[in-house]
Amino acid sequence: MIEFRGVSKQYPDGTVAVEGVDIVIEPHTTTVLVGSSGSGKTTLLRMINRMVDPTGGQVLIDGTDVATVDPVRLRRGIGYVMQNSGLLPHRTVVDNVATVPVLTGVSRKQARARALELLDTVGLERSLADKYPSQLSGGQQQRVGVARGLAVDPNILLMDEPFGAVDPIVRSELQQELLRLQGELGKTVVFVTHDIDEAFLLGDQIVIMQQGGRISQAASPAEILAAPADAFVADFVGAERGKRSLHLTEVDGRTVVVDGDGRPAGVLAP
Amino acid sequence: MNLFVEGFAWILDPANWSGPGSIPERLGQHLAVSATVLLIAMVIALPVGALIGHTGRGREAAVMVSGGLRALPTLGVLTLFGLWIGIGLTAPILALVILAIPPLLAGAYAGFESVDRRTVDAARAMGMRELQIVGGVELPLGLPILVGGIRSASVQIIATATLAAYLADEGLGRYIFQGLKTRDYAEMLGGSILVIALALVVDGCFALVQRIVVPAGVRATRTRELRSRPARSRAATG
Ligand SMILES: Nc1ncnc2c1ncn2[C@@H]1O[C@H](COP(=O)(O)OP(=O)(O)OP(=O)(O)O)[C@@H](O)[C@H]1O
Ligand SMILES: [Mg+2]
Secondary structure (H helix, E strand, O other), X not given: OEEEXXXXXEOOOOOEEEEEEEEEEXXXXXXXXXEOOOOOHHHHHHHHOOOOOOOEEEEEEOOEEHXXXXXXXXXXXXXXXXXXXXXXXXXXXXXXXXHHHHHOOOOXXXXXXXXXXXXXXXXXXXHHOOOOHHHOOHHHHHXXXXXXXXXXXXXXXXXXXXXXXXXXXXXXXXXXXXXXXXXXXXXXXXXXXXXHHHHHHHOOEEEEEEOOOEEEEEEOHHHHHHOOOXXXXXXXXXXXXXXXXXXXXXXXXXXXXXXXOOOEEEEOOO | OHHHHHHHHHHHOHHHHOOOOOHHHHHHHHHHHHHHHHHHHHHHHHHHHHHHHHHOOOHHHHHHHHHHXXXXXXXXXXXXXXXXXXXXXXXXXXXXXXXXHHHHHHHHHHHHHOOOHHHHHHHHXXXXXHHHHHHHHHHHHHHHHHHHHHHHHHHHHHHHHHHHHHHOOOOOXXXXXXXXXXXXXHHHHHHHHHHHHHHHHHHHHHHHXXXXXXXXXXXXXXXXXXXXXXXXXXXXXX
16 A cells, blocks of 8 residues: 655755645555646656655555665565656667566576566567667557566556557557556556546546646546536546536437537447 | 878888887887876776766866866976976876876766666666666766767877877887987978877777677667658557
8 A cells, every 4th residue: 555644845946846645545456646747746656666755744655654665675666667668778678677677686587587478468579579679669668668667576566657658549559458457467556647538547546636736636537527626627537528528318219328519429228 | 292201211111110219119108108098097087977977966067177177288287297206107197197087077977968867767766776877777878978088088198198208218209309309300200100190090999999889779779760761650650
């Protein structure tokens, strides 16, 4: 379980990135931090692996304040996937995935064997193992990034807009893949995005951030749709517009669901 | 033009290829002095440059110190050290180390700085220690630029190491000073040509090293960019 208790962050230049945040993240669930640019999502995420230290409050993992844990040891136990994959350009795919296990003392051979299995897990051909990151497509690089994040078999996986830089078709492929993976592996995933649709698709819990690093609402997708905490959330999730504003009409004796633009979205199953 | 012919004739004269003060002997001395200077300067400048590039701190100070060192006339420094330390190799070696530090420092911090900060950030977030980031990420990726710094330093050292002969009976500079004294312009020019040739050869060698140390994955990017330039859409289709 990850717990934020009254967490704040003010950067040395005076920017308040996060202010008074309380969140509880249950194990084996996916929590999505969503909000516009600059709302403090990345800052919040990076407090979990101490890439950023809070200036107020505490971040706890299973009851232990992360501030008391050696950052390197902490990070080696937490998977981290970022937008531009962050792969090491001078190492092959398999060596990238095996990097951290090798650092922690796993033999090279064992680490590489495990890395190859992980390529299967994230749906990559093993023939890509000896290629360099620059020889892969953006989508493939992100998959390698996920494989690397999983290499130490962490309980926690942090993902910062991992699918932000790939085209929509690949993105939706990767999203489905992540859902499948999460179904199999049951990690505690903390996922950052500014795409509310992605948040609704992936999240068990959704944390909506607003400017100034405050939480507007933290709840399940259904709760957020049913009872947006304020006008900001309602507007942000678009609860009153377009494809989220559904209503029913009778057509030839069947109930048809129509969205806010008047387009039929489907029929109501009996 | 005639003088050049005489200079080359002097170099080719078998009499200058054996005995005390022969070309091979002076060449060896010149290289030994240059290598010693390079080594000392590298031990001083590279770690400092790496630290600056890694932390992103102290760059201004480094630029200022480098600028100051660059502004010092090597002949003046050499004379000063010579008066202070006396005749021998120590003074020229010190003066040359001062000459070599700025390009080495610049090469080291520019090399380390050139590494994409997002790559370094990702390495840190994975749990690499700072020294592992320096050795395993920044050094291999910044090496071509760092070697570029060594390259320009070594050429400057070799060219200026002629001044060692000002205070010691060492190096190819002897021919130049001796020729000047005895008005033997063929010897003077022969010595200069040898220094220039040595500098060019060493420069060529480092140019080669600079290419070799480009990591394979980075080289792959380059060829890929070249290949995919006409058909850019390939990348977008994933
Ligand atoms: N190292 C830093 N120093 C100073 N200010 C920072 C630093 N990192 C982030 N900030 C500021 O803190 C605020 C929150 O940044 P953060 O990166 O957490 O936002 P974000 O929600 O992840 O945004 P995006 O969607 O653009 O990634 C921004 O105003 C940003 O400019
Ligand atoms: Mg961000």
